[in-house]
Amino acid sequence: MMDAMFPAAASEHAGEIDNMIDAVHYLMLVLFIVWGAFFLYTLMRFRAARNPKADYVGVKSKASTVGEVLVAIAEGVLLLGFSIPMWAERVDEIPSEADSTVVRVVAQQFAWNVWYPGADGVFGEADPYLTDEATNPIGLDRDGAGADDIWTVNQLHLPVDKAAIIHLTSKDVIHSFNLPNMRIKQDAIPGLSIPVWFVPTKTTVQIREETGNPDYVYEIACAQLCGNSHYSMRGFLTVHTEEEFQAWLDEEASYLGDSGTDDFFN
Amino acid sequence: MAEPVQASPAHEEHHHEQSFWRKFIFSTDHKVIGVQYSVTGLAFLFFGFCLMMIMRWQLAYPGEPIPLIGSLLGENRAPGGIMLPDFYNELGAMHGTIMVFLGVVPLAVGGFGNFVMPLQLGAPDMAFPRINMISYWCLFLGGVTMFASFFLPNGAAGNGWTSYSPLADIALNGQTAWLIGMIFLITSSLLGAVNFITTAVQLRAPGLTWMRLPFFCWAQIVTAFLLLLAFPPLEAAGVLQLMDRVAATSFFLPDGLVVGGEVLEVSGGGSPLLWQHLFWFLAHPEVYVLILPAMGIVAEVIANNSRKPLWGYRSMVYSLIFLGFMSFIVWAHHMFITGMGSVMSTFFQTTTMIISIPSVIILSALFISLWGGSIRYNTPMLFALGFLPMFGIGGLTGLPLGLSAADIPLHDTYYVIGHFHYVVAPGTLFALFAGVYYWFPKVTGRKMNEFLGKLHFWPSLVFMNGVFFPMMIQGLNGVSRRLADGGITYDFAGEVAGLNRMMSVSAWCLAVAQIPFIINFFMSIRNGEKAGRNPWNSTTLEWLAPSPAPHGNFDQAIEVTRGPYEYSVPGSDKDYAPQAEPAST
Numbered sequence: 089m090m091d092a093m094f095p096a097a098a099s100e101h102a103g104e105i106d107n108m109i110d111a112v113h114y115l116m117l118v119l120f121i122v123w124g125a126f127f128l129y130t131l132m133r134f135r136a137a138r139n140p141k142a143d144y145v146g147v148k149s150k151a152s153t154v155g156e157v158l159v160a161i162a163e164g165v166l167l168l169g170f171s172i173p174m175w176a177e178r179v180d181e182i183p184s185e186a187d188s189t190v191v192r193v194v195a196q197q198f199a200w201n202v203w204y205p206g207a208d209g210v211f212g213e214a215d216p217y218l219t220d221e222a223t224n225p226i227g228l229d230r231d232g233a234g235a236d237d238i239w240t241v242n243q244l245h246l247p248v249d250k251a252a253i254i255h256l257t258s259k260d261v262i263h264s265f266n267l268p269n270m271r272i273k274q275d276a277i278p279g280l281s282i283p284v285w286f287v288p289t290k291t292t293v294q295i296r297e298e299t300g301n302p303d304y305v306y307e308i309a310c311a312q313l314c315g316n317s318h319y320s321m322r323g324f325l326t327v328h329t330e331e332e333f334q335a336w337l338d339e340e341a342s343y344l345g346d347s348g349t350d351d352f353f354n
Numbered sequence: 355m356a357e358p359v360q361a362s363p364a365h366e367e368h369h370h371e372q373s374f375w376r377k378f379i380f381s382t383d384h385k386v387i388g389v390q391y392s393v394t395g396l397a398f399l400f401f402g403f404c405l406m407m408i409m410r411w412q413l414a415y416p417g418e419p420i421p422l423i424g425s426l427l428g429e430n431r432a433p434g435g436i437m438l439p440d441f442y443n444e445l446g447a448m449h450g451t452i453m454v455f456l457g458v459v460p461l462a463v464g465g466f467g468n469f470v471m472p473l474q475l476g477a478p479d480m481a482f483p484r485i486n487m488i489s490y491w492c493l494f495l496g497g498v499t500m501f502a503s504f505f506l507p508n509g510a511a512g513n514g515w516t517s518y519s520p521l522a523d524i525a526l527n528g529q530t531a532w533l534i535g536m537i538f539l540i541t542s543s544l545l546g547a548v549n550f551i552t553t554a555v556q557l558r559a560p561g562l563t564w565m566r567l568p569f570f571c572w573a574q575i576v577t578a579f580l581l582l583l584a585f586p587p588l589e590a591a592g593v594l595q596l597m598d599r600v601a602a603t604s605f606f607l608p609d610g611l612v613v614g615g616e617v618l619e620v621s622g623g624g625s626p627l628l629w630q631h632l633f634w635f636l637a638h639p640e641v642y643v644l645i646l647p648a649m650g651i652v653a654e655v656i657a658n659n660s661r662k663p664l665w666g667y668r669s670m671v672y673s674l675i676f677l678g679f680m681s682f683i684v685w686a687h688h689m690f691i692t693g694m695g696s697v698m699s700t701f702f703q704t705t706t707m708i709i710s711i712p713s714v715i716i717l718s719a720l721f722i723s724l725w726g727g728s729i730r731y732n733t734p735m736l737f738a739l740g741f742l743p744m745f746g747i748g749g750l751t752g753l754p755l756g757l758s759a760a761d762i763p764l765h766d767t768y769y770v771i772g773h774f775h776y777v778v779a780p781g782t783l784f785a786l787f788a789g790v791y792y793w794f795p796k797v798t799g800r801k802m803n804e805f806l807g808k809l810h811f812w813p814s815l816v817f818m819n820g821v822f823f824p825m826m827i828q829g830l831n832g833v834s835r836r837l838a839d840g841g842i843t844y845d846f847a848g849e850v851a852g853l854n855r856m857m858s859v860s861a862w863c864l865a866v867a868q869i870p871f872i873i874n875f876f877m878s879i880r881n882g883e884k885a886g887r888n889p890w891n892s893t894t895l896e897w898l899a900p901s902p903a904p905h906g907n908f909d910q911a912i913e914v915t916r917g918p919y920e921y922s923v924p925g926s927d928k929d930y931a932p933q934a935e936p937a938s939t
Binding site: 112120126135147152155160166167170216219220264269271275278280282307313315 | 521525608613719759
């Protein structure tokens with residue numbers, strides 16, 4: 089019913105969330121129409137001009153109790169049948185990192201720093217005192233495992249049909265990592281690293297074909313007020329085929345100089 | 355209220371003539387204080403609405419100079435009349451704060467609660483008249499602090515009415531003033547709550563048993579418990595955040611913050627989530643503080659104008675108490691996407707679904723109460739009836755937000771804004787308007803004009819929906835709240851950005867629709883149709899007192915013999931039987 093309004097869905101679990109929102113809205117619509125019809129009929133039928141003497145007792149039937157029980161049952165079904173299991177899938181059934189693309193996203197006023205572990209598959213250390221807004225916004229220590237790490241600003245790249253695990257944190261204030269097409273939203277909270285995962289199912293090329301819009305982009309939006317430029321904290325997700333993704337990673341890695349700094353992006 | 359103080363059998367000490375200051379400014383009379391609260395609340399509702407109307411220009415026409423008043427706003431807020439994002443955030447945060455804490459609560463609780471509840475209890479005044487006076491003046495100081503903060507060099511607070519740390523800890527704007535203002539407002543509510551509870555327990559007229567209490571009084575009692583128990587955690591949290599800002603503590607600041615490229619020199623070790631828990635532990639019950647008095651008013655007006663007893667009074671009262679209790683254990687449904695695990699989210703969404711049941715029962719009972727009635731469509735009744743479907747939409751749209759999985763795409767979008775505005779604006783505010791029209795004769799001795807009242811209601815109903823319904827559509831499209839450009843930065847939000855113009859025009863039309871109310875309000879004080887003691891042929895005790903009621907309230911002894919809504923009792927030739935018989939005149 090409401091699909092026309094949602095941003096185009098492009099992740100494995102998007103369909104079930106959309107269906108659930110649909111189902112809840114059907115329930116709401118039924119309740120509103122039943123209540124509304126009763127209400128309007130009552131207002132006309134029992135206006136003073138038509139019914140000059142009120143009935144002290146009013147409704148004797150227990151129909152409303154039945155209605156309330158039905159509402160409670162419907163809510164129970166939504167809760168136990170849909171919401172709780174779906175939530176458990178999101179937060180308890182995180183796939184193994186070996187089978188996933190693992191990325192860190194470090195939010196800041198007002199950008200998304202995206203951090204890949206590089207060829208060794210191990211993230212380096214970060215130290216706030218190494219932070220330099222121009223050359224090292226995540227405070228990455230290039231000694232050790234961090235030597236081959238890759239970071240970008242506002243550009244998240246992922247392969248299609250493979251679970252992506254994103255460890256979210258923030259440098260300064262609370263942001264919220266919102267991928268409308270993926271039905272993903274998760275606060276990025278300083279001091280905490282919070283994993284969020286999804287499986288993108290359509291490459292950027294595919295979604296452009298599907299929507300008929302050659303300029304369509306998956307956007308990353310900030311959903312939590314984070315300061316004066318909150319409204320413009322826009323990032324981009326590009327979903328590739330596996331081969332394209334590897335090619336992109338290789339290209340990024342090639343920009344890493346021997347000195348271990350990658351000021352290319354700035 | 356300009357009548358001379360009359361003798362009251364209950365309060366001999368009030369015989370002496372009082373000075374103007376003691377009578378109208380530093381009064382201890384619950385009715386004067388109630389009027390002070392109401393007028394303050396209405397003024398702040400208007401002010402908060404004005405803030406929103408300025409914001410709505412920026413949302414509809416982002417980056418274009420604000421007409422008429424743009425040049426008056428100052429270079430640091432709107433250079434060349436074009437609103438800066440910082441100013442937008444200030445307006446947003448202060449709109450929320452003012453509407454909730456300085457608009458609706460003072461009017462619904464401080465105003466109606468103070469004025470009506472002692473009268474409905476058959477009491478001569480509140481239990482602690484001086485505390486009552488102090489409570490109002492704390493609110494006044496809080497209001498002055500909030501208002502004055504706009505004129506600080508860095509402007510008012512602009513971190514959302516929720517003031518999440520660390521943003522609120524490190525913000526350069528008027529957050530400190532906001533916290534000080536909040537401490538005054540919270541203190542005011544706490545003093546009021548103690549007074550309301552004591553009054554309801556101690557000062558009920560003889561024969562006024564708990565199950566004969568008007569539903570409005572029950573709503574105020576439950577509300578007072580919510581305020582009493584939920585506000586102290588926020589007061590504590592406010593002090594902690596204040597310390598973070600002025601005394602370099604780190605209650606809400608973790609280690610290793612880097613702001614603007616510099617490591618923040620604080621001790622760290624704090625938790626940003628702690629603030630959210632403390633805040634929502636208040637702010638969820640606060641939602642019911644906004645809605646329960648409204649339900650109380652609607653119940654009074656519907657019983658009176660359907661000329662029959664409320665259907666299911668007892669189950670309504672029990673639902674109300676249950677609702678109050680449950681409202682303390684749903685708060686973290688505002689925090690589903692802070693990284694909550696299964697156990698926590700299961701608990702909070704289950705309690706959230708459970709709390710919807712008593713709301714459904716109360717709303718159903720109000721709908722069903724109309725069946726078999728002899729419905730009079732006067733202005734208070736129109737607003738009370740308008741409340742029902744509008745609050746219904748507000749409640750129903752809470753469902754997808756309360757289920758954590760469905761909340762993922764909807765969280766922090768305009769869907770949330772639409773949802774709670776349906777609850778509070780065409781919901782609570784309509785109920786409050788119903789209350790103003792309904793009890794105006796008791797305050798002034800005159801009725802408000804019916805024609806102007808209807809001219810107020812119908813356009814308000816249309817434009818309220820014009821403002822808030824499109825928010826649902828924007829929310830389903832994923833548009834985040836608190837975007838200073840209305841979402842045009844994003845492609846997905848840009849698709850529905852056009853709705854902003856419709857909403858903004860509706861908001862400005864809604865403002866025009868309030869003009870009949872303002873005219874009516876002031877005109878009727880002097881020129882309204884004279885009302886006797888009981889212009890609505892009502893049953894509850896406030897209508898036994900003279901209109902306007904003198905200091906001490908009643909000029910007769912009260913012995914309550916009936917329930918609150920004995921309308922159209924079979925076998926009686928009159929269609930209402932007052933709770934206590936009026937003295938024969």
